Amino acid sequence: MELDGDHMHFTRRSEVTTISLLSLARAPTFREGVLGAVLTISSDEHGDVTLKGAANLDARQFSKEVKEAWVRSSLAALERETVWLDSILAGVQALAAPSSYPAACQVAPLLEKARALDVKLLSKLRAEAVGPDAMARVAPAREFVSDPRTARAAGISAFVTAELERRKHFFDTVESRELTPEQRLSVVVDEDATLVLAGAGSGKTSVIAAKAIYLVRAGIRQPEEILLLAFGKKAARQMSERVEARSGEPIVARTFHAIANDIIGIVEGTKPPLAAHADDELAYFNVIRQILNDLVHRLPNVSTAAIQWFAHFMVEPKTEWNFKTKHDFYTHMEAQDLRTLQGGKVKSYEELQIANWLYENGIEYEYEPPYEHKVPETGRRDYQPDFRLRESGIYIEHFGVRREKTADGGEQLVTAPFVDRDEYLASMEWKRRVHAEHGTILIETYSGERQDGRLLTGLAEKLAPHVTLKPRPADTIYDRIVEMKQVDDFSTLLGIFLRKFKEGGYSLQDCRDTSKKKGLGNRASAFLDVFAAVFEEYQRQLDDRIDFEDMVLRAARYVETGRYTSPFRHILVDEFQDISPGRARLLKALKNQHPDVRIFAVGDDWQAIYRFAGSDLHLMRHFGREFGGRFDGEADIHRTVDLGRTFRSVDQIAFAARTFVLRNPAQIRKQVVPAGTATEPAIKIVTVPKHDSEAKLSEVLNGLSATVAPGAEAATALLLGRYSFIKPDMSALKARFPRLEISFDTIHASKGSEADHVIVLNANSGRFGFPSEIVDDSLLSMVSPEEEAFPNAEERRVMYVAMTRARHTLTILASNARPSSFVTELREDPAYGIVSEPGGKQEDCVCGECGGRLLGVAGRNGHIRYRCEHDQHCGNSLPACPACQTALPHRTDGTSEVRCECGACFPACPECKDGWLVERNGSHGNFLSCARFPACFGKPKAPRGTQFSTPRTRRRNRF
Known part of the structure; x- marks a missing residue:
């Protein structure tokens, strides 16, 4: 062992280890022995190092000298860091009763400084070396380092309590109405990122105006250091007027586009001209519509892609096979505009494809026409094939069946999950027999063909011997699409997509990759084929002008690269639920330029209703992740204040x-x-x-x-x-x-x-x-x-x-x-x-045919009839109870009867789920048949002697 100034050297088998005296865990220990002394040095870095066999006197003296050197070294090190330590202690003391809100960005430098000194010195000091007074002096710094979050939380609580009392007069008078406790708290809280949840009628405008005024009045910021942002010119103007009227402070609210344009002007020396349609929604979508129209008439590839879209991909390509119940399937179909190029409506996506292929190829057709021959009564509705080709008289039936492998290696036809397979296959055979008996030609198509990607090619092959294709010119088809006003919705979709595409910085390859990942299939490919051409032409027409998406993103890049130096230290944002990715990028860039910039956002995710205009609600839901600060190794530091109170609704x-x-x-x-x-x-x-x-x-x-x-x-x-x-x-x-x-x-x-x-x-x-x-x-x-x-x-x-x-x-x-x-x-x-209202609520009745709702509808004669909500697809219809003329009778579980809430009772129809048997007059006398006739031909199977009752006082035979 060797003492060398502030260090010690240990040599063992020619290997030398050096340690700092500051790393000693305690004073050296010395024990005399018959065979020599045992001297132990304990350090934080190397544990115990023991020397045995030294002369007792020499070991005692050496131990004394090491301890004296340790004390001198520790006190000298503490003296050297006095200024550093004092500044940390002052900061910790100030945090106990802060004069300003101890935001993460303010306290983090103090914590970083304290931890650095702790690692370098404070954690190495021992009371045995520096004495109890010195240890008491450094204790506050060490406690802060060990638990900084608790210290900051206590500081926040102390400041908020004191500031609310200190600024009471301000909060009482800054607005025409005294601020609520929640509003006052939101003004005082000044975290790196603060989100104020302002519900409808909760006074968000008062909060954001009061916050701006408070920052200046409290001496926290100069007016030019505050950026007040609104989403529209009108809102910005009203905000500016309100702040000035209340405070006289020159704090001007601006829109995102205005500040972006100012940034571009400062960096480039001039502001680029703005596209004429930039601030006019109607004009923007008209531009997209005109670009699409011009491209279709000028470029054959765009014309082909556009017509393919309208003919085959405009609606969601889902079929019966994507749903578990008829109700779900019908609900989805009703949400789609299944209108053909010919102008009529069909009932499924596959029928739409067939109808539009026929139209494209100049084949005139009728959809669901009555069959040309009278089919004898069979208990079915009048037969209406799916399509009839006018010129050739050929019929087309599209069957919802697919082929599926069986366990023995064979194949069988299967139907959608909610379809009765045996019944459906029987109906297919019946239709074939009808055509065979009457000598009419039937062409069949199947859902399985669409699954295999050959529905239309297969149809073309089957029709080839019977019809001659006369493809309509692309211009004619597109003009028809325009006439049907389908271009408007598509242009809107293109316009919304284009904005999101530009704001998010996406590429076409990004979109194709996402499409593949999400399984969007051929529909997405067809859309992107049109969009690519529209986007290229849109950008070409912009020339040296910019739209708002360009403006915001260009400004964000200038801030990110440091070409623009932001003067703003507080950024206040109104209607934050409407934030878009581009605007969020600009906000982050402004915040990241300086370590002490705060974001103060006021919004209500319950009122986020502008997704179609580019807003992304997830930016608000993940506010901390997107805009929060860092402290003590924790990211996403932010504060949320809920205003709660509404001044509007009862x-x-x-x-x-x-x-x-x-x-x-x-x-x-x-x-x-x-x-x-x-x-x-x-x-x-x-x-x-x-x-x-x-x-x-x-x-x-x-x-x-x-x-x-x-x-x-x-x-x-x-x-x-x-x-x-x-x-x-x-x-x-x-x-x-x-x-x-x-x-x-x-x-x-x-x-x-x-x-x-x-x-x-x-x-x-x-x-x-x-x-x-x-x-x-x-x-x-x-x-x-x-x-x-x-x-x-x-x-x-x-x-x-x-x-x-x-x-x-x-x-x-x-x-x-x-x-x-x-x-x-x-x-x-x-x-x-x-x-x-009295009598306004009708009892919900489930349709036995599809699972939808049966809704009571009063006809012009005042009689109520219950129809399925899916009237286009299902068509189930029932009269009201013959006795009360109002309610709908229900089948009683476990019995063969149907009862009405009025007390009337009828025999249940043995053929369908909803119907009941009613008495009718026929050429051979009275008989019982289903109330759903002619949709159902159910007749009694029970013995004629079975009796059912209806209140005689109100009984009417209406059939």
């Missing part, structure tokens, strides 16, 4: 809307404190008979008008529609109800509005109902990083927006025959506490 509306939107578990849970308590039912569902919507709306408005006292200020009534085309005659309504200030808006356009009374129109099922069945196309998943799995997720948020526009009452008008799934949910779930 309790019944506020709570029902919250319950409704939270049925989607992906929505962020928030508390809701309503604006007041309703003393009468605040939400009503009013059913509307067919052709009676105007009368029902007038009836509702008349009731609202009656609540306004004469001479009192007019109450506001907002009519909301999912689509603009359902707007009623507003001039007439305003003239008839002068006590009401009536307005109409689409639900999307109404965001931010409010009224005393809200009336939601046309909450019906169907393609253009609410929820809309024109869902986001699955092709958009090629340019969308994440998808929402919950059914009607965005439409549910649209309904939430509609509900929360109302202060006092909400009325929902829905078809009595086809109410939407939203109306059914609201009406039937007691959690919503919603009132239906």
